[in-house]
Amino acid sequence: MLNTEAIAGPDTRHAMLARVHRYTGIVMAERKWTLLHGRLRRRVQELQLQSYDEYLAVLDRSKDEVARFIDLVTTNETSFFRTARVWQYLTDDFFPAWYGSNAGKTMNIWSAAASTGEEAYSLAMTAEEFRLKHRDFTYRIVATDIAQGVLDVGTAGIYRGRNAEGLKSSRRDMLEKYFELQDNAYRALPELRNNIAFRQHNLYQGLGGPDRFDLVLLRNVLIYFDETGQEAVVESVRRSMAPNAVLVIGESESLHRIRSGLVFQQPLIYRNSAPAT
Ligand SMILES: C[S@@+](CC[C@H](N)C(=O)[O-])C[C@H]1O[C@@H](n2cnc3c(N)ncnc32)[C@H](O)[C@@H]1O
Known part of the structure; x- marks a missing residue:
């Protein structure tokens, strides 16, 4: 199991939250890190990465991974005839x-x-x-x-x-x-x-x-x-x-x-x- 502290220090967390904004315009405050980590943890493990710095590097070189990232970080709740x-x-x-x-x-x-x-x-x-x-x-x-x-x-x-x-x-x-x-x-x-x-x-x-x-x-x-x-x-x-x-x-x-x-x-x-x- 990846340890949160070990895989993302304050600067890395900040960089990850900034990526959410860069790709989607969604603003996630620092306190939302746990939520973001919860959404991305499994993906980072699947890619067999040891840290979010490594994941940032993957995002830099792969448009497909950015698309995957967007799928994971967005909140997609909806329903028929909502409201x-x-x-x-x-x-x-x-x-x-x-x-x-x-x-x-x-x-x-x-x-x-x-x-x-x-x-x-x-x-x-x-x-x-x-x-x-x-x-x-x-x-x-x-x-x-x-x-x-x-x-x-x-x-x-x-x-x-x-x-x-x-x-x-x-x-x-x-x-x-x-x-x-x-x-x-x-x-x-x-x-x-x-x-x-x-x-x-x-x-x-x-x-x-x-x-x-x-x-x-x-x-x-x-x-x-x-x-x-x-x-x-x-x-x-x-x-x-x-x-x-x-x-x-x-x-x-x-x-x-x-x-x-x-x-x-x-x-x-x-x-x-x-x-x-
Ligand atoms: C909570 S859902 C709302 C769905 C539906 N409009 C409703 O009211 O039930 C929000 C949706 O906005 C999308 N979204 C977030 N940022 C976006 C952006 N910059 N451009 C287009 N769609 C975006 C998400 O992917 C997500 O599917």
Whole structure:
């Protein structure tokens, strides 16, 4: 068993925590070292390294290891239909209002920091339910995350364990309608999967692409950044939004301390007020 003190002195711990920030923008204070070590310990052992200085050297020479590191250090907790009032707002207010003033257009949706995809599939189910009432409605969802491992889960669309059970107990109708049972797991039907494109993306970089989004969900990720990071990320996301588009943030997040061209609508919901740039 590796001894914590022996494998990472204060400077090395500091360097490791700084790597988290460099690669992801996530701020981890010195007191989070134990958490970080807990997440990386097994990987360091697998590589048969004797210290974190050796691991830092591996990170310097291997992009694959950096990707592995990002998978391990990020917190990927998520769930289907997380925060009920957001889904109520989308169903009752956002979808009908958007459809009313955008006839014939395709709704562009971005699930940013999507983790394993439960949020993107919840969006697709909400859109499919709306389409049942408005047959000409079309939508496209882009789901992004910095960690590749979680995106692989989202792309496969196969869920088991806690999150599948959560959907079963909260929205059994949705599970039965939009998933099929395969080898003791639930797989999203192609009608959902075909409308979601998963891709790797760091929120500190612009997303690019030709389309502006009508709706962006950026939830439970800003909490990991400092104010400077939050401001940079929100501005970069805003630049990908259509004029008047809506941004949804997480329950424990707020934009009131940062400068942005977004206007508060109601708790968790902001609207892009800035003209297209
Ligand atoms: C707690 S999960 C939130 C998932 C989902 N948005 C939700 O609210 O349920 C946070 C996600 O943010 C991702 N993340 C962290 N830093 C990121 C960055 N700089 N760019 C993109 N994604 C990032 C993590 O990999 C993780 O999957």
